[in-house]
Amino acid sequence: MEDLKLKAITAEMNILSRSDGSVIISQGDSSCIVDVNGPIEVNSAANIDMNKAYVDVLYRPKCGIPGVNERYKEKTIKGLCESIILTTLYPKTQINFQIQEMDDSSGIFACAINGCNIGLLNSGLEMKFNMAAVHCVLDETDEIIIDPDCIEEETLAFTRVQKPKRISGKYKADFTFVFESLKDSLISVHTNGSFSLQKYNEALKLSRQACRKIFDFYADLVKKCSVVYIKNSILEYI
Amino acid sequence: MSQENLFKAINPVKFVLDHLEKNVRPDGREFNEFRATIINKDSISRAEGSALVKIGNTTVLCGIKAELAEPDNIDQNIGFIVPNIELSKLCSPKYRAIGVSVDSQVMSQTIFNIIVNSECIDPADLCIAKGKLVWVLYCDLVCLDDDGSVLDVAILALSTALKSLKLPKVDFDIDTKVIKVNDKIRSPLKLKCLPVASSFIIFENDYLLVDPSSDEENIADTTVTVSTSDGKINYIHQPGGNSIEPAKFDNIVRQAINREKYIKSLLDSI
Numbered sequence: 041m042e043d044l045k046l047k048a049i050t051a052e053m054n055i056l057s058r059s060d061g062s063v064i065i066s067q068g069d070s071s072c073i074v075d076v077n078g079p080i081e082v083n084s085a086a087n088i089d090m091n092k093a094y095v096d097v098l099y100r101p102k103c104g105i106p107g108v109n110e111r112y113k114e115k116t117i118k119g120l121c122e123s124i125i126l127t128t129l130y131p132k133t134q135i136n137f138q139i140q141e142m143d144d145s146s147g148i149f150a151c152a153i154n155g156c157n158i159g160l161l162n163s164g165l166e167m168k169f170n171m172a173a174v175h176c177v178l179d180e181t182d183e184i185i186i187d188p189d190c191i192e193e194e195t196l197a198f199t200r201v202q203k204p205k206r207i208s209g210k211y212k213a214d215f216t217f218v219f220e221s222l223k224d225s226l227i228s229v230h231t232n233g234s235f236s237l238q239k240y241n242e243a244l245k246l247s248r249q250a251c252r253k254i255f256d257f258y259a260d261l262v263k264k265c266s267v268v269y270i271k272n273s274i275l276e277y278i
Numbered sequence: 279m280s281q282e283n284l285f286k287a288i289n290p291v292k293f294v295l296d297h298l299e300k301n302v303r304p305d306g307r308e309f310n311e312f313r314a315t316i317i318n319k320d321s322i323s324r325a326e327g328s329a330l331v332k333i334g335n336t337t338v339l340c341g342i343k344a345e346l347a348e349p350d351n352i353d354q355n356i357g358f359i360v361p362n363i364e365l366s367k368l369c370s371p372k373y374r375a376i377g378v379s380v381d382s383q384v385m386s387q388t389i390f391n392i393i394v395n396s397e398c399i400d401p402a403d404l405c406i407a408k409g410k411l412v413w414v415l416y417c418d419l420v421c422l423d424d425d426g427s428v429l430d431v432a433i434l435a436l437s438t439a440l441k442s443l444k445l446p447k448v449d450f451d452i453d454t455k456v457i458k459v460n461d462k463i464r465s466p467l468k469l470k471c472l473p474v475a476s477s478f479i480i481f482e483n484d485y486l487l488v489d490p491s492s493d494e495e496n497i498a499d500t501t502v503t504v505s506t507s508d509g510k511i512n513y514i515h516q517p518g519g520n521s522i523e524p525a526k527f528d529n530i531v532r533q534a535i536n537r538e539k540y541i542k543s544l545l546d547s548i
Contacts, residue, residue: 108387111387112383112384120518226521227518227520227521229502229514229515231511231513231514232391233395234396235510240511240514
């Protein structure tokens with residue numbers, strides 16, 4: 041599919057010196073910093089399963105203090121990270137994720153999920169598989185747009201303390217799909233707005249094709265870094 | 279402890295699986311059978327709208343309190359809706375005893391998203407005087423017993439409470455800013471539709487179960503919640519797990535729509 045175009049993705053790893061894995065990722069104009077620390081000592085008194093690692097996610101919005109909407113994102117990302125990390129390899133420990141939103145021009149949630157994956161690759165934690173998130177919207181003419189560049193997000197319907205980022209009248213719905221790398225199967229869905237089953241299936245089909253591009257991007261990124269790592273280790277050896 | 283309970287405690291996964299192989303669920307239900315639904319409207323006399331809903335053992339009480347407030351500066355002619363669910367240790371030992379738990383915050387946000395996405399209420403209907411006075415609907419939900427699928431029950435409780443909501447007549451004088459509330463004359467809120475959520479779990483990639491109980495929920499591979507209103511999907515949430523084949527997903531949506539029709543007939547009958 042040549043007509044499937046995603047926004048330009050760039051990522052730079054190891055941007056923070058004190059963390060185990062860090063990355064700044066940008067997809068188009070949306071960007072965030074992800075910092076991964078782990079395995080470290082558990083500092084939570086919550087009743088957690090000691091047979092596997094405890095994953096903690098902190099999501100910081102661009103401005104203001106984190107609210108209930110951020111909690112919602114944290115919980116979803118936490119569930120995803122728990123399913124991609126081999127948590128049983130790190131019992132009685134904690135793995136921390138900190139996500140700092142930098143700029144949001146649609147699809148920041150997908151961007152944060154992809155950032156977490158690259159952060160994990162950078163941190164060296166053992167993973168079951170990679171994940172890739174694809175964002176797409178259903179516009180007013182019932183057409184599906186993959187990874188839209190900038191959508192005017194404004195608060196619709198109700199205002200309250202926890203404002204929903206919802207797309208205005210121009211768009212009917214938006215979807216964030218998360219796929220795994222082994223069989224490109226869907227592992228998580230998050231939707232906004234109302235739509236029909238047919239449109240959902242169409243969006244899913246297009247996103248599944250698009251997720252390969254993100255996996256290819258991961259592969260390129262790791263290839264670039266691994267050359268540097270191998271060179272360094274050879275130099276040390278000599 | 280009976281032999282059955284002992285087996286369940288030792289190997290909960292095999293316990294459920296053995297039942298499913300015999301085409302029956304541990305509580306004797308069919309795979310596509312929902313638990314008995316009990317709806318009680320106007321349970322709290324002091325609230326503007328209220329409902330108590332029970333699906334199986336899962337119980338959620340919802341009370342809506344309407345208050346007057348000044349609107350937001352950005353959108354001056356729309357009101358507020360603030361759903362908040364309380365998940366305390368009372369309903370299940372898995373929740374925290376004190377303070378606001380993350381689970382309840384996430385579920386409050388989910389409920390809010392479903393209400394907004396389904397567009398069941400026109401927020402402009404909550405405006406009394408543009409830029410001056412609007413209604414705030416505090417929807418307080420309390421989970422009394424969590425035996426699985428709390429979100430489904432919470433959405434149903436909120437929908438029923440919204441349906442029973444009667445707002446008093448308010449006279450607002452823009453010049454003198456005098457507010458007169460007439461409790462005698464009350465009118466219901468206009469509802470375009472009512473969202474109905476249905477949860478599904480997939481077990482061992484093979485068994486699709488509707489309306490899971492908490493025992494089934496704990497061992498599920500994949501959980502999906504679909505909310506529909508008037509046959510249109512307005513919320514799909516799959517927090518992780520395995521992929522669902524399109525044919526299975528079609529089946530899920532069909533069952534969710536059938537459930538919505540059933541709930542609608544149930545709500546119309548009370």
